[in-house]
Amino acid sequence: MADQMIFKRYELKYLLSPEMDRAIRIAMMEHMVPDIYGRNTNLSLYLDTPDFLLVRRSIESPVYKEKLRIRSYGTVGPEDKVFVELKKKYRKVVYKRRVALTEDETNAWIKGSCLPADSQIVREIDYSRRLYPQLAPRMLLSYDRQAFYAKENQDFRLTFDRNILWRMEDLNLHSPVRGRPLLKDGQVLMEIKTGAAIPLWLVEVLSREKIYRSSFSKYGRAYEELMRKNKPGGQAYWKPPIPGGQGFLPEQELRNSLPAPTEHEERRHDNDIAV
Template sequence: MAKSPDIFERHELKYLLNREQYACLLQRLQSRLLPDAFGRSTICNIYYDTPDFRLARHSQEKPIYKEKLRLRSYGPAQLYKPVYLELKKKYRDVVYKRRIELPLSAAVQGMQGSLPLPDTQIGREISYFRDFYTDLRPAVYLSYEREAYFAQTDPNLRLTFDQTILWRTQGLQLNLPPSGRPLLEPGQALLEIKTPAALPLWLVRLLTELKINKTSFSKYGRAYETWLMEQLAVDRRETCA
């Protein structure tokens, strides 16, 4: 697998597709896209948060600035396979992502504070984030199947389609197999368009023709909302009992 950049700065636009939109869009894009170096892959993530979900709650308030930290692997993590600690920030419509590559044990111990993270600019930024939110711990596991493409005429224009998005709040380890509860309805796919500039006119017209509209969607945020609603329902039942 090709090495991915460690620093990103780009716009990320999200679209929730039904089964028909997904199939039609892929068919119409065949002549314009190429599979990227990652192609089809299973992406596994551990999202870190405080015990009271401070980061998730802040994100749901739709602020102009928000940030989150996750540990990511491509497929279930293995002993000698690298994982990525990623610090993702969003200011208005621009996403900034910085990450470091580490062995799984070093990443986990680094987040626990029992082992220093690399003494690099990105490593120091992640260490500062960890220390600022003093009680960070693994909060949610999220995995999904991703198809990734780039435009033939502009490699910086990337499109990814995520399906089989699963989440859980138990078994928060990257070396465990992907499993959990589905985040989307059957047949749905999440399209993310990632670009450093405005969308090309041909793509805007195609999305308009297929009635595919931009949406605000956070996988971690949606999982948190689902968990919160279930906790509130449990509390109501216990109150009425």
């Protein structure tokens, strides 16, 4: 098992309208470049107890929370690489441990086998699984992500997630991408991922466009949708499943799809660059 990784960083989330998304993208063209490996349809299979203990704890916004999931970049076959991830959050700092396995190895691990390696990361992940004996796949989320990093600091990243879907059936990483939409039409989830400060140009555009942080959690929001459906009258809000994996454009097409800036926007953008 080759890939074992640890991440430590801040992750700040923002729900964007189409207008906010446009403003961010115009501003970032001078500062960010697309990650050549950062355009994917991501699938995340969340493990939880039968009563959804982990996600319920997370929604309560405790000082410490954790999630255990299996992630792939696109649908996979039995021998393709997937990642078992333990994501912890303590006092707003995100700590992520992950190991790479094949889907077959992952399925064996879910059924009770030990991970096929020994390291501190593996022991932490195995301990979390043993801590919750009835842990099993409960929900699958998919989304189309585009990632960018700063020209002057590759540790500073922006990601944009579209077409976020969730489902409770076909809980695997090889079935076609489909599910119930989590966002309103045109909405985008932007995440800032950084181990340090946010650059001034981005602080200014967030302030100017009145873009505020959100506590949005994909898994948490999907669980709330599930609970809403189970309340009296909730069936009326139940969105039907739709196909996924088609919510992003190649970067050049995305740039070309932006309407031409107005004269006022051009002046504001020039002022941003001059700061």
